[in-house]
């Protein structure tokens with residue numbers, strides 16, 4: 001992973017404004033939620049990291065409290081409402097590699113990132129990478145040329161559970 005990313009620290013209000021501006025302009029942008037000591041931030045704090053791809057800019061909102069509830073509406077705004085599966089929705093089977101990572105996450109051994117082909121943190125530029133930072137095993141990754149929809153939905157359900 002090419003990290004930590006260089007980023008500008010912003011307030012939550014500034015983060016929301018940035019996400020809204022990207023969405024309103026139809027520009028490319030995506031976000032990551034990061035726990036303490038995540039490779040993307042290298043920070044002891046939690047963060048929501050927003051990459052404004054068309055500007056080549058990265059901003060981060062840092063906090064000590066859980067940030068998933070504050071990230072979710074921004075994820076829907078930037079990634080689309082179907083990016084967060086409903087609780088009752090059936091999922092296609094995920095890949096074996098990502099299922100292994102999911103088992104590690106359920107055991108509390110680490111956390112996921114979904115890295116798209118233009119993500120600055122992606123160790124495989126131009127490809128999709130599902131990456132798992134395992135506290136014991138190090139970085140696990142699964143890279144594919146096509147968007148791995150079943151894997152992504154499994155991971156998003158775990159992240160936003």
Ligand SMILES: [Zn+2]
Pocket residue numbers: 034035038039040111112113133
């Ligand atoms: Zn991380």
Ligand SMILES: [Zn+2]
Pocket residue numbers: 030031032051115116118119120121122
């Ligand atoms: Zn990214």
